[in-house]
Amino acid sequence: MEKYEKNCEKRLWSETADIPDFNQLHGDAKTDVLIIGGGAAGLLCGYYLKKRNADYMILEGRRILSGTTGLTTAKITAQHGLIYSKMIKNAGYEKAKLYFDANRRAVEDYREISKIYPCDFEERDSFVYLTEGEYKGTNSNETLKREAEAVRRLGFPASVEVNLPLPFKTAGAVKFPMQAQFNPAKLFSKMAKDLNIYENTFVREIQTDRVITDSGTVKAKKIIVATHFPILNKQGAYYMKMYQSRSYVIALENAQNVEGMYVDGRENGLSFRNYENMLLLGGGGHRTGKKGGNWEELRRFASKYYPESNEKYHWAAQDCMSLDKIPYIGPYSGSAENLYTATGFNKWGMTSSMTAAKILSDMVMGTGNRYAEAFSPSRNMIKPQLFVNLGESVVNLVGFSKKRCTHMGCRLKWNKAEHTWDCPCHGSRFTKDGRVLDNPANLNLI
Numbered sequence: 001m002e003k004y005e006k007n008c009e010k011r012l013w014s015e016t017a018d019i020p021d022f023n024q025l026h027g028d029a030k031t032d033v034l035i036i037g038g039g040a041a042g043l044l045c046g047y048y049l050k051k052r053n054a055d056y057m058i059l060e061g062r063r064i065l066s067g068t069t070g071l072t073t074a075k076i077t078a079q080h081g082l083i084y085s086k087m088i089k090n091a092g093y094e095k096a097k098l099y100f101d102a103n104r105r106a107v108e109d110y111r112e113i114s115k116i117y118p119c120d121f122e123e124r125d126s127f128v129y130l131t132e133g134e135y136k137g138t139n140s141n142e143t144l145k146r147e148a149e150a151v152r153r154l155g156f157p158a159s160v161e162v163n164l165p166l167p168f169k170t171a172g173a174v175k176f177p178m179q180a181q182f183n184p185a186k187l188f189s190k191m192a193k194d195l196n197i198y199e200n201t202f203v204r205e206i207q208t209d210r211v212i213t214d215s216g217t218v219k220a221k222k223i224i225v226a227t228h229f230p231i232l233n234k235q236g237a238y239y240m241k242m243y244q245s246r247s248y249v250i251a252l253e254n255a256q257n258v259e260g261m262y263v264d265g266r267e268n269g270l271s272f273r274n275y276e277n278m279l280l281l282g283g284g285g286h287r288t289g290k291k292g293g294n295w296e297e298l299r300r301f302a303s304k305y306y307p308e309s310n311e312k313y314h315w316a317a318q319d320c321m322s323l324d325k326i327p328y329i330g331p332y333s334g335s336a337e338n339l340y341t342a343t344g345f346n347k348w349g350m351t352s353s354m355t356a357a358k359i360l361s362d363m364v365m366g367t368g369n370r371y372a373e374a375f376s377p378s379r380n381m382i383k384p385q386l387f388v389n390l391g392e393s394v395v396n397l398v399g400f401s402k403k404r405c406t407h408m409g410c411r412l413k414w415n416k417a418e419h420t421w422d423c424p425c426h427g428s429r430f431t432k433d434g435r436v437l438d439n440p441a442n443l444n445l446i
């Protein structure tokens with residue numbers, strides 16, 4: 001185990017790209033469309049608005065790509081787990097088709113954009129595998145067949161493959177041909193150089209037609225909140241309809257070339273893709289603020305199956321999970337005018353950010369978008385996950401702790417693996433000495 005913990009550096013992507021610096025905003029400014037957040041969602045919104053000659057500005061609180069986008073595993077696929085059979089059943093064929101088509105188009109958009117901004121874009125097949133036995137009460141083989149059949153009904157040639165190059169036995173996988181993987185830091189840092197961005201400009205408050213930052217204000221006709229977890233509590237009830245889930249990644253040299261992208265159909269299972277001579281092994285996930293396998297689980301797996309490998313990087317990150325596995329993209333709330341958001345990407349934020357940028361740029365420019373309806377943040381919230389989220393909030397709001405979150409006052413849990421204070425309610429995180437690391441909290445612990 002020891003050899004896996006030595007010589008590890010944190011960020012793979014940022015070491016491989018020349019990420020530009022941008023000035024801080026000073027004083028008061030004005031724009032037609034203000035985008036808050038310089039991750040994949042915010043930058044892609046900027047990219048499509050620029051293409052339309054819109055007057056826009058991006059405000060990033062820290063540095064661009066300092067959020068989850070800088071720590072993703074960057075698989076670009078419309079295959080978001082084993083969701084389509086269930087989505088057709090629960091949301092109906094039409095909605096599932098819109099969701100699928102939007103994401104499939106997003107893969108093609110990346111293919112085109114990567115010609116403008118070279119970013120190690122590589123076409124790869126994508127696979128969601130299951131281990132043998134049962135999956136949610138049904139035989140794994142049956143589940144895979146049913147999912148592939150559902151995707152074929154949506155018009156895409158999915159198939160079930162049984163001989164996988166993974167180092168353990170599986171029941172097979174659903175295969176989506178011609179998906180892709182890339183280096184997000186290369187793409188977004190090149191793209192950012194063409195965009196109107198201010199960094200180190202943290203938005204403290206959003207008012208009807210302006211935002212307040214520590215170093216100035218910006219008056220805007222439309223505002224897009226692309227801050228990962230939306231920062232405004234008063235509208236949209238995102239604190240009820242989302243939680244955050246943390247996952248861990250190790251990059252191994254001398255492991256295996258899996259020649260594709262593999263994800264376990266079970267929540268918090270393992271994922272595999274290669275980058276250059278490394279295997280990126282993901283997993284160990286858990287709701288933020290709860291216990292999980294973390295890097296230990298990945299290192300155990302690596303020493304069992306890749307005993308000759310050595311760990312080059314390790315990192316962890318988290319994403320926002322929606323109630324129904326569909327992101328929230330569109331007007332911030334039913335009553336919000338001129339305020340929009342893109343969030344709840346369920347660890348599939350590459351295609352979701354692209355979809356969000358297309359939908360939101362159309363919305364703020366006043367043109368329709370045929371996919372918008374499927375992603376509306378104001379859709380029905382009555383889902384089993386809502387009650388799990390509410391239960392978690394109640395327990396952690398009343399429970400005793402020395403440390404409480406500055407977002408809504410939930411008790412914080414000590415994260416032994418990362419030495420941070422984490423909030424099980426909404427996923428805010430703080431350093432040992434109280435500095436805020438992850439939102440929705442935006443104030444340090446006192």
Ligand SMILES: Cc1cc2nc3c(=O)[nH]c(=O)nc-3n(C[C@H](O)[C@H](O)[C@H](O)COP(=O)(O)OP(=O)(O)OC[C@H]3O[C@@H](n4cnc5c(N)ncnc54)[C@H](O)[C@@H]3O)c2cc1C
Pocket residue numbers: 036037038039040041042059060061062063064065066067068069070071072073074075076077201202203204226227228231246247248249282316317318319342343345346347348349350351352353439442
């Ligand atoms: C381990 C892991 C692996 C993943 N792998 C994949 C994958 O293979 N494929 C895939 O499709 N998806 C994947 N995802 C999901 C994907 O990475 C995310 O959904 C996506 O990066 C989120 O992008 P974003 O722009 O919404 O958020 P972020 O990248 O977090 O950007 C938000 C930005 O907003 C800024 N900000 C926050 N608050 C403020 C404020 N008040 N003022 C100004 N700026 C502010 C932050 O500093 C940050 O830069 C993965 C996620 C994880 C955790």
